[in-house]
Amino acid sequence: MNKTAEQYWKANIRLVGILLAIWFICSFLFGIILVEPLNTIKIGGVGLGFWFAQNGSIYTFLVLIYVYAKRMNALDVEFDVHED
Amino acid sequence: MDLQTLTYIVVGATFALYIGIAFWARAGTTGEFYAAGRGVHPVANGMATAADWMSAASFISMAGLIAFNGYGASVFLMGWTGGYVLLALLLAPYLRKFGKFTVPEFIGDRYYSRTARIVAVICLIIASITYVIGQMKGIGVAFSRFLETEYDTGLYIGMGIVFIYAVLGGMKGITYTQIAQYCVLIFAYTVPAIFISLNITGNPIPQLGIGSTMADGSGTYMMDRLDQVVTDLGFTQYTTQVMGSKLNMFVYTLSLMIGTAGLPHVIIRFFTVPKVKDARSSAGWALVFIAILYTTAPAVGSMARLNLMNTIQTGEVGSAEGNIEIAKVPQWMTNWQKTGLLTWEDKNGDGRIQYYNDKNADFAAKAESYGWKGNEMTKVDRDIMVLANPEIANLPNWVIALVVAGGLAAALSTAAGLLLAISSSISHDLLKGVFMPDISEKAELLAGRIAMAGAIALAGYFGLHPPDFAAGTVAIAFGLAASSIFPVLMMGIFYKKMNRAGAIWGMISGIGVTMLYVFQHKGIMFIPGTSFLGDLGPNWFLGISPNAFGAIGAIVNFAVAIAVSKVTAPPPDHIQHLVEDIRVPKGAAGAIDH
Numbered sequence: 146m147n148k149t150a151e152q153y154w155k156a157n158i159r160l161v162g163i164l165l166a167i168w169f170i171c172s173f174l175f176g177i178i179l180v181e182p183l184n185t186i187k188i189g190g191v192g193l194g195f196w197f198a199q200n201g202s203i204y205t206f207l208v209l210i211y212v213y214a215k216r217m218n219a220l221d222v223e224f225d226v227h228e229d
Numbered sequence: 230m231d232l233q234t235l236t237y238i239v240v241g242a243t244f245a246l247y248i249g250i251a252f253w254a255r256a257g258t259t260g261e262f263y264a265a266g267r268g269v270h271p272v273a274n275g276m277a278t279a280a281d282w283m284s285a286a287s288f289i290s291m292a293g294l295i296a297f298n299g300y301g302a303s304v305f306l307m308g309w310t311g312g313y314v315l316l317a318l319l320l321a322p323y324l325r326k327f328g329k330f331t332v333p334e335f336i337g338d339r340y341y342s343r344t345a346r347i348v349a350v351i352c353l354i355i356a357s358i359t360y361v362i363g364q365m366k367g368i369g370v371a372f373s374r375f376l377e378t379e380y381d382t383g384l385y386i387g388m389g390i391v392f393i394y395a396v397l398g399g400m401k402g403i404t405y406t407q408i409a410q411y412c413v414l415i416f417a418y419t420v421p422a423i424f425i426s427l428n429i430t431g432n433p434i435p436q437l438g439i440g441s442t443m444a445d446g447s448g449t450y451m452m453d454r455l456d457q458v459v460t461d462l463g464f465t466q467y468t469t470q471v472m473g474s475k476l477n478m479f480v481y482t483l484s485l486m487i488g489t490a491g492l493p494h495v496i497i498r499f500f501t502v503p504k505v506k507d508a509r510s511s512a513g514w515a516l517v518f519i520a521i522l523y524t525t526a527p528a529v530g531s532m533a534r535l536n537l538m539n540t541i542q543t544g545e546v547g548s549a550e551g552n553i554e555i556a557k558v559p560q561w562m563t564n565w566q567k568t569g570l571l572t573w574e575d576k577n578g579d580g581r582i583q584y585y586n587d588k589n590a591d592f593a594a595k596a597e598s599y600g601w602k603g604n605e606m607t608k609v610d611r612d613i614m615v616l617a618n619p620e621i622a623n624l625p626n627w628v629i630a631l632v633v634a635g636g637l638a639a640a641l642s643t644a645a646g647l648l649l650a651i652s653s654s655i656s657h658d659l660l661k662g663v664f665m666p667d668i669s670e671k672a673e674l675l676a677g678r679i680a681m682a683g684a685i686a687l688a689g690y691f692g693l694h695p696p697d698f699a700a701g702t703v704a705i706a707f708g709l710a711a712s713s714i715f716p717v718l719m720m721g722i723f724y725k726k727m728n729r730a731g732a733i734w735g736m737i738s739g740i741g742v743t744m745l746y747v748f749q750h751k752g753i754m755f756i757p758g759t760s761f762l763g764d765l766g767p768n769w770f771l772g773i774s775p776n777a778f779g780a781i782g783a784i785v786n787f788a789v790a791i792a793v794s795k796v797t798a799p800p801p802d803h804i805q806h807l808v809e810d811i812r813v814p815k816g817a818a819g820a821i822d823h
Contacts, residue, residue: 154812161318168314172307177479180300184469189440190450195468198303199295199527200436203310203520210317210513217322218506226813228504 153224160216164209171197171205232626236375239630240637243413247641248394250406271507275514277404278498280411282309282515283522284360284643285367288414289636290699293614295530296537299465301472302530304481304777305700308707310516310523311482312489315715317512320490321499323722325508326811330500331650332493332714333658339721340732341804343663348736350658352713353493355740356706357651358688360492363702364644365692370612370699371636373568380568381693387640388689395645395685396678404501407646410638415521417635421619421628422525425532428622435528455531458538461546462585463592467531474772481704481777488707488779491715493650494643505814533614536621541584541606547599552581561620570610571617577602611698651684652677696751701776705747708779712739716786724791725808731794739786743778750775 175183176198184192193201221227287309295302327335332353337346365384368391373383419435426438430451443449456466472478489495498515499508540559544551555575565571573582577600586592587604616636619629656677661668668676695702713736720727720735750769773781810816 150809150813157812164314164318168311172311172482173479176303176307177475177482180475181469189437190442190452191440192468195300195303195452196440198300199306200524202307203523206310206314207513207516207520209314210509210516213318214506214509214513217509221506221814226815228506228814228817 149224150226153220153226156220156224157217160213160220164213167205168209172202176202230626232629233377235626236630236633239627240375240634243409243634243638244390246409247406247638250409253405271502271511272514273404273408274498274502274507274511275516276411276518277407278495278511278515279518280407280414280638280642281498281646282495282519282643283414283639284699284703285364285371285636285640286700286703287519287522287526288418288639289367289370289615290363290612290701290703291615292526292529292533292618293611294698294700295527296534296614297609297611298472299467299470299531301470301478304472304478304485305704306523306526308482308485309489310519312486313512313516313519315486315490316495316499317509317516319719320496320722321508321512322505322814323811324496324718325499325502326505326814326817328500328817330497331653331658332496332718333654334662336717336721336732337658337662339804339807340717340727340729341801342729342733345717345729345733345736346658347663348733349714349717350654352709352736352740353654354651355744356491356709356713357493357647357654358684358691359709360703360706361644361647361651361684361688362691362695363699363706364640364647365688366695366702367612367636367640367699368644369692370568370570370610371616371633371640373570374565374613374616375633375637377564377567380570383568384689384692388685388692391641391644391648392682392685394641395648396681407642410642411518414635414638414642415518417631417638418522418529418615419525421622421624421632422529422532424624424628425536425618425622426528429532429535435525435532439528439531451535452531455535458535458542462538462542463589463596464586467534473769473774473777476771477773477777480773480780484708484711484777484779484783485704486711487715487783488704488709488711491710491713491718492707493654493710493714494646496718497650497653505817529615529618533618533621536618537609537614538584540621541582547595549579552583554581556580558582559620561617564620565613565617568613570608570613571606572608573605574607576605582606611700648681648684652680655680697776704776705751705779708743708747708776708782709740711779712743712782712786716783716790720787720790722808722811725805726794726799727790728794728797728800730797731790731792734793735786735790738789739782742785743782746770746778746781747775 175194180194180198183194186193291305294305324335329335333346333349336349337343368387369380369384372387373380376383422435423433426435427433429444430438430441431444432438432441439451441451443451443454452468456468460466499511502508502511541553542551543553562571582605583601584606585596585604616632619632656673660676661673716739717732717736
């Protein structure tokens, strides 16, 4: 693997790592592990932990994929590995 | 016009549409049969993927499980959407770059082994058939209600329709049909949800309805009201009810997420987009279309529960006139009674129905003082809730007819996609790829269609006695995919040193552990009475339910694969180059070639 390809892969792994950390936080951490403390915060009669588990995590997932696609497409161009 | 006639018209019209499209876009070559010629736009592909993905489990079953499990059913909501993040970030772009038709093809090439390919095919077939059993349950429920027959009869008719439908067209037909199906099913799901949300809270957006106050002017929040109504009858509080334990919920969610990223009929979608770039955004588009239904489902479930409780408990709990008279039950209850999926029995002979939690010891004294002799709603099949929902809420007949059509669209589109994955596994991966390389295109297509017919018959047979509700059965299928396919795909891309022996033993041990656990609690091949450990919480390992065990299987898979690869020969150089090559988008094969 040449130098550029290696750097490209490292940048990719970093991006994926950050996004997966957020993925874990909004679903497993907020929706399951910390659900009771978060449920003490209520918005419109719905506990925040409950909301993350049933709605909030899904919205976050959408943003994550959007950011990933946008950042990766930019990385492709930056490292000149994009398709023609 | 009466409901029955209207339902026939709506269902008939949507079917004519699907079959018309399938016929118009009939697959001519094997390439088109499997992958729609790689010319599908990401938005169209996302919509078709969403239809493919959202099956009877999502449409018919999930909101019913939410209704009765409350917060606990969040595992389905997070699990079946979060998997798309894994799919988009870890698999889709690389598999598109690799550029073959099927998942076993990738595994066979990446692990330079026919054995690995055969093992992958077998794992896929096991997971896919289990998945189709779940669809058959949903189809059986929908048809039995629609034709007002028993569940078994509904199931047989459904099998016939799936057969005609899936065997006729291949992927290309299916892609366009699935776009039509998506439109029907999302319309059918959201319209009643909007009506019901308006009725209960006055807010037309269901996602906001669950955070609004009741429209009765009491100023009480809808969720607070629901919690109160269910706890008054001895049920567990809706918003805090856990499924098993928190550990079980964690593992369950994880299992569904990695299962999503390991199921062949979804992954195959990302082989059909023109570019690597499109594979990334396709997963996003698919999730957008899925999220519309998934964020509506919590409202559908909670409001259905509230309506159901209020239908039966019409007045104050414990008062003599507080419960509905059997002679005056609404039409929807007698309709569903015919299917055998909703039953009641007047245990205390007062001519009224009491619906409460008779397993709750704290509530027993109260129930006794009211003169109640046990819960009289003897069977409320969770899978009827979404279909019954518009009837419970007294919505117009055309909405009810539409929901039946939507449920059938969801079940049929997924069943067709899965059957296609099963048939391509057998005809393309096993026959052409391994046993009969010289097979003609025509013979390959024929073999694929025979495989489909066989799979339908098998799934229908198990559908007569499904291991769980539709969503539960589908969850088992996800567990099987999670424990076998996802780990080897991921390591194939991210761990260059993963080798043939590691992958093969990883898959075998992962799916083996999961199947053993499922069978020991659910019966061998799901046959009731053959389970050697009962399907009860106390028998479960760390309280993890069989439906959730796929995540443990996946961990076993990773561990065994890595351990075996450390003590066996590393993959040859050309494979390591192949891995380096799929990591960069440049040089991906064009859109139509194959």
